[in-house]
Amino acid sequence: MKENNNKIRIALDAMGGNFAPVNEIEGAILAYKEKSDILDITLVGDGKLIEKHLKNYGFSNNFNILNAEDIVTMEDSPSDSYKNKPKSSMRIGLELQSKGESDAFVSTGNTGAVLANSTLSLGKIEGISRPTIGSPMPSLKGGFSMLFDVGASVDCKSRHLLEFAVMGSVYMNYIGNIPNPRVGLLNIGEEENKGNEITIKAYDILKNSKINFIGNVEGDDILSGKVDVTVCDGYTGNIILKFAESVIEILKYKFKEYANRNFKNKIWMGMFRNTLKKILKEFDYQNYGGVPLLGVNGVAIIGHGKSTSVAIKNMIFRAVEMVKKNVNEKIRIEINSYLNNNNK
Amino acid sequence: MKENNNKIRIALDAMGGNFAPVNEIEGAILAYKEKSDILDITLVGDGKLIEKHLKNYGFSNNFNILNAEDIVTMEDSPSDSYKNKPKSSMRIGLELQSKGESDAFVSTGNTGAVLANSTLSLGKIEGISRPTIGSPMPSLKGGFSMLFDVGASVDCKSRHLLEFAVMGSVYMNYIGNIPNPRVGLLNIGEEENKGNEITIKAYDILKNSKINFIGNVEGDDILSGKVDVTVCDGYTGNIILKFAESVIEILKYKFKEYANRNFKNKIWMGMFRNTLKKILKEFDYQNYGGVPLLGVNGVAIIGHGKSTSVAIKNMIFRAVEMVKKNVNEKIRIEINSYLNNNNK
Known part of the structure; x- marks a missing residue:
């Protein structure tokens, strides 16, 4: 495959997810089929295995392959994985990106x-002390x-919540296409005086920033459509996210349990099954196509370990968008304009 | 109404909820009808109004009335309400309880x-520094x-999470009837080393306590049935609670929206409405009958402002249970045995 400077160079961790490398390779092929004119994809991982799969699919000449001997597993300690597995596909x-030979990295791994x-390989954007996952x-x-x-x-300290607000705001503006989120x-x-020590201080910082800050929001506002970006510490956000995912699973279980109670229920639920699926699907944000890691000095898109090939395709497109729209540069300008304003 | 020392003396805030005093009085009557032999209920609030209502219902002679000129509204600042409204029904x-003239207090107010x-009137249980609402x-x-x-x-500090664990454990043991919760x-x-500063320290404290501590649980474990008591700081818990309440509301809205999309959907949803209601009702924990405020040196049961008369009846019965089972004394013993063990 020839180099082309107009193309977006994506490094795809082919060994990341639960179904690697199959879903990764299929995802890369799907993306390539749709946007071959702008994509230059490098599959990183077990070179021989990747080659074999590509051959089977008939796409041997459409991708670069970069061999990596090791794999970071879901069981590996995140903080030790960089040092302990220097030859991991991750x-x-x-490092392809930190050497300037790639524009974005995509992984469904740990x-x-x-x-x-990412933080150790790419470093952080000037002005950002804490990268964030949304x-x-x-x-x-x-x-x-x-x-x-x-x-x-x-x-988190209050200052970090400002960083999340800035990064989230830029992301929703350029990737979510919502002006002034x-x-x-x-x-x-x-009320302004509500909260714990950190949020009370953060309120004051956010109020005086250039962000379109609408104030405090409560747990029942997250899904209400009242906000485009909700900011909190990573402990709280992680718990909310996992709780939210579990609610839909539990509802599905309850519907099933109800159906199994007796024959009449089974008939009822059978009739209604497809309708129910359609409604619950509107809640299914698993296929959004990966979440961005913001604040690192580069582009890294993280996907669920269970990502389908379509989800991986969408992650690749998300990475392209992040590069094309130069989201990191906009974050750098925003956070530094705020810092400069504040230093006056 | 004659005094009777074998009866449980309940002070009911007749002015608390959104539908006060109607739902409160109806709830008191429902409770009285079921358990007149053990209940001695005092309705606290606008004496004339309460009297009028009781007369209408034909229950003038079955309750004590204690006049209170003022009402704490939902808009009042919680921290100022004690000082600013000394004559509130709350x-x-x-204070009836702090004077020893009542055994429990029930309110659907702010x-x-x-x-x-409650904290200012009743004080705290010896060994407890932070009362908790579950x-x-x-x-x-x-x-x-x-x-x-x-x-x-x-x-919260880690020490407070231990207090919540002790109080929650005693509550689920004696009120939830779950031995060794x-x-x-x-x-x-x-993993033991996961979390923020507070939870990492709390893990260590809980691991070495006499509590049946099963370790860290994640957001998706809350509803899974894996635990009887989940412990966290009040910021996180409040957000989870409000988020959870909103999910069911949003689902109801989505079902309705789906029905309104076209005539076929409307027919479908109409056929399925009752079944759906039954299933969602299993998730409806609003009618649990109030939540306990634990850690104060007395009994206070808090209900939702929108509580129905049946919910208020259940709150009164919950208060009776708290008094009969002497939950506070058990909390005192547990927390102090732990403190003594730790001081060795």
Whole structure:
């Protein structure tokens, strides 16, 4: 495959997810089929295995392959994975970017390890002290809002919540296509003086920032469509995210349990099954196509370990968008303009 | 009404909820009808209004009335309500207990104000520094677990999480009738070293306590049936609680929206409406009958402002149970045995 400077160079961790490398390779092929004119994809991982699969699919000449001997597993300690596995597909894929030979990295592997390896390989955007991972949340009014942080930064100070607000705001503006996104601070009451030590201080910082800060929002506002970006510490965000995912699973279980109670229920639920599926699917934000890791000096898109090939395709397209729209540069300008303003 | 020392003396805030005093008085009558032999209920509030209502219902001679000129509203600042409204039905109802003339207080008024007034009127149980409010959470395996704290104590230290674990454990043992309840620490990973500063320290304290501590639990474990008591700081718990409440509301809205899309959907949803209601009702923990405020040196049961008369009846019965089973004395013994063990 020839080099082409107009193309977006994506390094895909072919060994990341639960179904690697099959879903990764299929995802790459799907993306290539749709946008071959702009994509230059490098599959990083077990070279022989990747080659064999590509041959089977008849796509041997459409991708670069970069061999990586090791794999970061879901059991590996995120913080140790960088040091302990220098030849992992994750680290090698990211180092391609730090060497300037790639524009973005995509992985469905161990989320914490992607965070750690990205931060160490790429460094942080000037002005950002804490990278953040966001998650889409379905909105009552259709579409999605984003929740930052969902686990990248567990112990937060107020200053970090400002960073999340800036990064989330830029992301929703350029990737979510929402001009002047509404940012809410997750809290236990709407009044300015409500909350814990960190949120009370953060309110004051956000109020005086250039962000479109709509004030405190409560737990029941997250899905309400009231905000485009909800900001909280990574401990709280992670718990909300996992809780939200479990609610839909439990509802499905309850519907099934109800159906199995007696024959009449079974007939009823059978008749209604497809309708129910359609409605619950509107809540299914698993296929959003990966979540961005923001604040690192490069592009890294993280996907669920169970990502389908379609989800992986969408992650690749998300990475392309992040590069094309130069989201990181916009974050750098925003956070530094705020810092400069504040230093006056 | 004659005094009787074998009866449980309940002070009911007749002015608390959104439908006060109607639902309160109806709830008191429902409770009285079922358990007149053990109940001695005092209705606290606008004496003339209460008297009029009781007369209408034909129950003039079955309740005590204690006049209170003022009402704590939902808009009142919880922390100021005690000082600013010394003649509120809330404070007067609670002071009946601090004077030894009542055994328990029940209110559907401003939750924060019940917390503040109870703590100031009744004091705290020896060994407890932070009272807590718990909320039932539906469990996948049927029944409920309890989440502590859902907003009484916003800035928590590890030591406070131990207190919540002890109080929650005693509550689930004696009120939930679960021997040796399983206590989980809400966290962002199962491993001992996961979490923020507070939970990492709390893990260590809980591990060395006499509590049946099953370790860290994640957001998706809350509803899973894995735990009987989930412990977290009041900021996180409050957000989870409000988020959970909103999910069911949003689902109802989505079902309705789907029905309104076209005539076929409307027919479908119409046929399925009752079944759906039955299933969602299993998730409806609003009618659990009030949540306990634990850690104060007395009994206070807090209900939702929208409580129905049946919910208020259940709150009165919950108060009776708390008194009969002497839950506070058990909390005192547990927390102090732990403190003594630790001082060795």
